Amino acid sequence: MTLGDLxxxxxxxxxxxxxxxxxxxxxxxxxxxxxxxxKTLIAEVNAAERISELFGVxxxxxxETQLAQNLYAINVDPRSAFEEYVVEQIHSKRLxxxxxxxxxxxxxxxxxxxxxxxxxxxxxxxxxxxxxxEEGNPKYDLVIIDAPATGHGLALLNVPRVVTHAVRVGxxxxxxxxxxxxxxxxxxxxLLIVTLAEEMPVNEALEMIQSAKTTVGVKTGPVFxxxxxxxxxxxTEGKEVRSKLKNFEEEDWYPSFxxxxxxxxxxxxxxxxxxxxxxxxxxxxDIVELxxxxxxxxxxxxxEQLAESLQAAFLEQPQYLEKKRRRx
Amino acid sequence: MSIEDLMERRRLxxxxxxxxxxxxxxxxxxxxxxxxxxKKAAVLTIDPxxxxxxSLGLKALSNEERRIPEGEFAKFxxxxxxxxFALMLDTKRTFDKIIERYSTSDETKNAVLQNTLYQHLSNxxxxxxxxxxxxxxYELYQKQDYDLLVLDTPxxxxxxDFLEAPQKxxxxxxxxMLKWFLKPGIFMGRTGLRFLQKGARKILKVFDSVAxxxxxxxxxxxxxxxxxxxxxxxxxxxxxxxxxxxxxTAFLLVTxxxxxxxxxxxxFHDKILEFDLPFAGFIVNRVHINSGFLKYLPTMLKALxxxxxxEKQREGxxxxxxxxxxxxxxxxxxxxxxxxxxxNKNQLTLVPNLESDVHDLAGLAELGKYL
Numbered sequence: 212m213t214l215g216d217l218x219x220x221x222x223x224x225x226x227x228x229x230x231x232x233x234x235x236x237x238x239x240x241x242x243x244x245x246x247x248x249x250k251t252l253i254a255e256v257n258a259a260e261r262i263s264e265l266f267g268v269x270x271x272x273x274x275e276t277q278l279a280q281n282l283y284a285i286n287v288d289p290r291s292a293f294e295e296y297v298v299e300q301i302h303s304k305r306l307x308x309x310x311x312x313x314x315x316x317x318x319x320x321x322x323x324x325x326x327x328x329x330x331x332x333x334x335x336x337x338x339x340x341x342x343x344x345e346e347g348n349p350k351y352d353l354v355i356i357d358a359p360a361t362g363h364g365l366a367l368l369n370v371p372r373v374v375t376h377a378v379r380v381g382x383x384x385x386x387x388x389x390x391x392x393x394x395x396x397x398x399x400x401x402l403l404i405v406t407l408a409e410e411m412p413v414n415e416a417l418e419m420i421q422s423a424k425t426t427v428g429v430k431t432g433p434v435f436x437x438x439x440x441x442x443x444x445x446x447t448e449g450k451e452v453r454s455k456l457k458n459f460e461e462e463d464w465y466p467s468f469x470x471x472x473x474x475x476x477x478x479x480x481x482x483x484x485x486x487x488x489x490x491x492x493x494x495x496x497d498i499v500e501l502x503x504x505x506x507x508x509x510x511x512x513x514x515e516q517l518a519e520s521l522q523a524a525f526l527e528q529p530q531y532l533e534k535k536r537r538r539x
Numbered sequence: 540m541s542i543e544d545l546m547e548r549r550r551l552x553x554x555x556x557x558x559x560x561x562x563x564x565x566x567x568x569x570x571x572x573x574x575x576x577x578k579k580a581a582v583l584t585i586d587p588x589x590x591x592x593x594s595l596g597l598k599a600l601s602n603e604e605r606r607i608p609e610g611e612f613a614k615f616x617x618x619x620x621x622x623x624f625a626l627m628l629d630t631k632r633t634f635d636k637i638i639e640r641y642s643t644s645d646e647t648k649n650a651v652l653q654n655t656l657y658q659h660l661s662n663x664x665x666x667x668x669x670x671x672x673x674x675x676x677y678e679l680y681q682k683q684d685y686d687l688l689v690l691d692t693p694x695x696x697x698x699x700d701f702l703e704a705p706q707k708x709x710x711x712x713x714x715x716m717l718k719w720f721l722k723p724g725i726f727m728g729r730t731g732l733r734f735l736q737k738g739a740r741k742i743l744k745v746f747d748s749v750a751x752x753x754x755x756x757x758x759x760x761x762x763x764x765x766x767x768x769x770x771x772x773x774x775x776x777x778x779x780x781x782x783x784x785x786x787x788t789a790f791l792l793v794t795x796x797x798x799x800x801x802x803x804x805x806x807f808h809d810k811i812l813e814f815d816l817p818f819a820g821f822i823v824n825r826v827h828i829n830s831g832f833l834k835y836l837p838t839m840l841k842a843l844x845x846x847x848x849x850e851k852q853r854e855g856x857x858x859x860x861x862x863x864x865x866x867x868x869x870x871x872x873x874x875x876x877x878x879x880x881x882x883n884k885n886q887l888t889l890v891p892n893l894e895s896d897v898h899d900l901a902g903l904a905e906l907g908k909y910l
Contacts, residue, residue, distance in 0.1 A: 229558015230795070231559060443858050455852070503862075
């Protein structure tokens with residue numbers, strides 16, 4: 212899949228194990244899409260906000276907020292989504308306050324299973340499918356969900372399907388069916404899994420692809436293998452370097468030096484092992500390899516650097532090169 | 540208090556922190572360490588990955604605790620003076636068991652267990668996984684079979700969810716509007732509305748337009764049946780809640796030295812203090828420990844210039860050193876933030892970035908040495 216194909220979707224759901232860099236990848240894709248002229252919204256879901264921190268702007272909350280030209284962000288929290296949905300149905304903010312803003316009803320809602328997930332994905336559906344700009348065009352060309360980690364992420368995508376089974380009739384069922392249709396529409400929606408070259412993240416990524424297919428019915432796009440150490444010295448070169456530097460062995464800095472080089476090289480070898488494991492597990496599915504960004508502070512600049520690498524990584528994919536060859 | 544002291548003096552260690560920081564592995568390593576110290580310890584994990592089971596020498600973990608056979612330890616030359624047990628939380632099964640335990644009749648029990656909403660969604664009840672984890676821990680705690688319990692908490696989106704879980708369950712019972720107007724029969728048909736207070740009728744109308752009547756009927760059926768039995772474990776929820784604050788409990792915040800993760804750890808630390816829970820320290824995984832590296836870096840780079848390396852090799856090594864330097868620098872600046880939060884150095888445990896994955900008891904025992 213080319214980057215262009217990827218960005219031509221309407222809804223990209225970015226998930227994967229905790230700590231793999233979901234927010235970074237979602238932010239990069241947002242930056243790239245917006246620069247390709249697509250009006251893009253990045254939606255965090257009920258999260259301790261990270262996008263605002265990364266982009267160096269004040270907290271965003273439940274307001275679509277502009278980050279850059281063509282780029283917007285929102286943090287979808289279930290309470291605000293609930294208020295918005297209900298007020299829309301009953302056309303009265305006053306009645307909403309009267310009915311729902313007391314702790315009895317609140318506790319009832321908290322005890323309703325799946326409600327939060329349904330409200331969150333419902334809001335995303337509105338942003339992607341329903342909301343229009345002043346000229347009546349879809350408000351966003353692309354919505355990117357910075358989704359919760361694997362289990363919660365799948366629950367978010369699965370809840371509309373479950374509701375359509377559990378609820379017989381009524382507005383809730385109708386709405387859930389519409390959301391499910393969007394999620395299962397492979398032309399519009401794509402699940403993007405981010406992972407690391409480590410045992411647990413790779414296993415979780417492979418398991419998630421299975422569940423996405425068999426349980427949720429959402430199409431999975433390329434897998435993003437994040438934070439790879441770039442190759443610096445081959446194994447033989449590494450050995451040669453050590454023998455050539457033998458004369459420094461007595462220096463007080465040498466142990467510190469040796470430790471650093473060994474740590475880097477071992478990590479590099481280990482990551483290749485897991486990269487291969489992922490390749491074997493995925494079969495024909497694409498992998499986008501992203502480098503570790505060596506910066507003391509992880510900020511907007513780091514994201515820009517990662518975005519550049521992401522674009523470059525797509526250009527290196529075999530299918531893309533093949534297409535280019537054919538065009539020639 | 541050092542981690543060894545905690546193991547001697549506390550009965551419950553709770554490992555918390557954001558996802559992907561190595562909580563599960565840390566919890567398992569704590570369990571192995573305790574067993575090696577002569578304790579009878581149990582580790583309760585939420586992680587469904589089979590790898591943990593395998594690394595403990597078991598084929599799989601189940602909802603009931605299983606002992607790690609001595610033979611498994613012996614394979615790696617380990618001979619624990621104590622014993623180690625492990626179990627994995629099955630939210631749905633634990634929930635089912637609670638319902639069975641507190642149901643007053645078979646009728647109520649079946650009404651809940653067979654409800655479509657319950658079957659599809661019971662593990663989506665907000666905070667239920669968190670709550671079930673603590674429910675299970677409480678059950679083990681009450682048994683008094685173990686010297687030490689180690690709990691690996693679920694990867695929550697919000698640190699708060701986990702801490703508030705018992706309180707939430709209590710509210711669901713005591714505060715829910717179920718109590719004052721959701722009585723059996725009300726949702727049986729629209730005619731029921733006539734008998735309601737004006738205010739309640741208004742509320743139901745709103746609910747009808749928002750969600751639809753049939754859905755509400757299912758939902759109320761489930762909640763009504765659960766409500767009856769929830770009363771039963773309200774007391775229990777309060778006990779679980781006080782177990783968290785018990786002086787024999789210790790909260791260990793697991794983190795890695797990356798900036799986004801550390802800012803979440805700091806936020807979590809605030810919450811632990813706010814809730815008045817017994818904070819015992821940070822465990823920082825994957826630290827690039829290499830004292831003096833940054834100080835030596837200029838000398839190293841200079842030495843490379845006068846070395847026998849060819850251009851390509853020199854370039855490669857230089858880049859490695861600079862990249863590594865960035866990692867050390869990043870770690871140090873984040874550790875500084877954590878240091879500001881601790882009372883003494885015992886509250887900050889650093890685990891070096893190990894060069895290979897931990898995948899067996901030997902690895903866990905090795906990891907335990909740093910704890």
